[in-house]
Amino acid sequence: MALNKASLSYLLSSFLLFSAVTSAKADRLGLLLPTDNKAIFSSNPSSFYMYTDRNFEGVKSKPWQGGTYGFSRNQKRTSLGIVYTRLHEGVDIKPMRRDSAGNPLDDIRAIADGQVVYTQKDSRGSNYGQYMVVHHDWGNGPFFSLYAHLASISAVPGQRVRAGQPIAKMGYTGSGLNRERAHLHLELCLLMSDRFQNWYDIHYKTTNNHGIYSGINLLGIDIANLYVTHQANSSISVPGFLAKSGNSNTEPYYKVRVPKKSSKLEIVRRYPWLAKGGAKFGAKSWDITFARTGIPLAVEASSSSVQFPAVVWVKPSGTNHSYHTVSRISGTGSTAELTSSGSRFIQLITGAF
Numbered sequence: 001m002a003l004n005k006a007s008l009s010y011l012l013s014s015f016l017l018f019s020a021v022t023s024a025k026a027d028r029l030g031l032l033l034p035t036d037n038k039a040i041f042s043s044n045p046s047s048f049y050m051y052t053d054r055n056f057e058g059v060k061s062k063p064w065q066g067g068t069y070g071f072s073r074n075q076k077r078t079s080l081g082i083v084y085t086r087l088h089e090g091v092d093i094k095p096m097r098r099d100s101a102g103n104p105l106d107d108i109r110a111i112a113d114g115q116v117v118y119t120q121k122d123s124r125g126s127n128y129g130q131y132m133v134v135h136h137d138w139g140n141g142p143f144f145s146l147y148a149h150l151a152s153i154s155a156v157p158g159q160r161v162r163a164g165q166p167i168a169k170m171g172y173t174g175s176g177l178n179r180e181r182a183h184l185h186l187e188l189c190l191l192m193s194d195r196f197q198n199w200y201d202i203h204y205k206t207t208n209n210h211g212i213y214s215g216i217n218l219l220g221i222d223i224a225n226l227y228v229t230h231q232a233n234s235s236i237s238v239p240g241f242l243a244k245s246g247n248s249n250t251e252p253y254y255k256v257r258v259p260k261k262s263s264k265l266e267i268v269r270r271y272p273w274l275a276k277g278g279a280k281f282g283a284k285s286w287d288i289t290f291a292r293t294g295i296p297l298a299v300e301a302s303s304s305s306v307q308f309p310a311v312v313w314v315k316p317s318g319t320n321h322s323y324h325t326v327s328r329i330s331g332t333g334s335t336a337e338l339t340s341s342g343s344r345f346i347q348l349i350t351g352a353f
Contacts, residue, residue, distance in 0.1 A: 029138055029237070031161045034147065034186055035106045035170065036092045038097045040227055050092040050183035067092035067183070069224045070249050070293070071324065078319045085323045086220050087293055089220030090146070090187035094168055104151070104182040108168040108282060110161040111145050111186070112136050118213040119153050125209060128185065129173025133213045134161060141190075141271040148185035149174045172292060186277060188226065189218035190295070192348050193266060199348050217348070221295055222249040224253065238349045239273040242297060253292035254321070254329055255304050255313040258350055260285050265350030267296055287312065288349070292324045309346045311336045 028105050033040070039048035045064070051232075052066025054077045066088070074086035090098035094144050095104035114136040123129050132155065136143045151171025153326040161167055172182035193199060196217040200208045208214055226241050265286055268275050276298045283301035290296055311329055314321060322330040328342035338346065347353045 028235060029136075029230060030163050030234075031227060032109065032111055033183060033227070034109050034111050035093055037093050037106075038226060039094075040091075041231060048093060049092075050094045050181055052092075053181070058100045067094075068223050069220070070223055076323060078323075080318045083319055083323045086130040087326050089189075089215075089293075090148075090185050091224050092183040092185050095182055097155065098182075102179050102182075104170040105174070106170040106184070107166045108147055108150065108170055108184055110134055110163055110165050110167050111188070112138075112163045114145070114161055116155045116157050116159045116161060116167070117144070118210065119155070119157055120210060121153055123173040126215070127175045128215065129175075129177070130168075130171065131174075132168060133218075134167070138237065140273055141238055143238060144191060144213070146185075146187040146189060146215075146218060146220075148187075149177060149183060172211050186223065187220040189220050191270065192217050193218055193351060194270075195266075195351065195353075196348070199344075199353050202353055203344055219294060222247065222293070225249065239271075242291075242295065249293050250291050250295065250297070252289045252297055253313075253325065254311055255289045256309050256338065256346055257285050257287050257302060257304065257312045257350065258309045258346060259306055260301075261352060265299060265349075267349050268299050271296075276300050286350075288346075290325075294326060294328060294345065309338060309343065309350075309352075312349060 022309045033251040037048055039045060047062045049063040049067030051064045052073060054061045054063055054066060069088060069091050072088050075082050076085050092252040095106045099105055113132040114141060116132060117135045118133040120126055120131050130150040130153060131146060131148040132153050136145065147168055149171055150173060151169040153168045155167040170182060170184050172179055189301040194212055196212045197208060225247055229236050229241055244250065260283060273325060274296055277300045282303050285302045287300045287302045289298040290295055314334060316334045317324060317332060320330060320332055321336045327339055328345050329336040330339050331337055
């Protein structure tokens, strides 16, 4: 049977992801910033982040905070004050140099040793514009750095890259950008499913042109706080970072109980450090604890039985939980339930489809 370009790209990406290359373990992340902009470590972070154009209740502004990781966009006024309801899964990094026409000149470099697994060179091919994905193996499962809104890409799928190696040029490709707001959108992600295409075909009618490296299948962690933590402690691991308290983006926000249909959930097979508490005699379900961003923090066996996934704990809130969880759960106070998008999310992360 003939394979089209998208199918070949998907097969190549899958092969690279699970090839023998992943057996090379590394104890340290060895994180470097992807550009010469180092203001994230300064007392003036506004020099690091690219602003967003905001129009809230008729007032226009250009807050640099819109370029930070987390719930930093789409304000909504509630009875308890203003909340931010849109999750930004990466950081938007300002250019350091521009030419006479205002085009950015910054080189984009790999943030750590890894292997290029995907490049999208069609500026109109996604909301990311031109983007690329690099696979990193630090011994705790596969992690992926994503570099978006690029002007050009110099690395190719399959290429091994070293931390600090130039791989692209900064640009402003993708939806909603102009030359003035040119920046690098950077993410560090977990992979939700290696069977993403099967899930996608169930829920979408459009064509998936990006294989398993679609943004829908990549779950971004708080890379800004990881950089700051890594600078203070270069031996920190990603699981160790996610286990740290004091950061609302990595604290438990809700817990979902799912039927036990196999000895291990797909996400645990990929990231074994998620499993907590060991085996439980007579376990009938799994409890998955999530941060409000959707990052899974722990998976534990439960002796309680459920037929369908259900929220069994949530951090109390005076405003609707949908505002704080990308609408994956809804409700107020200490009660919540999965929304339809939340149910699809649980399907994808557990492999139950």
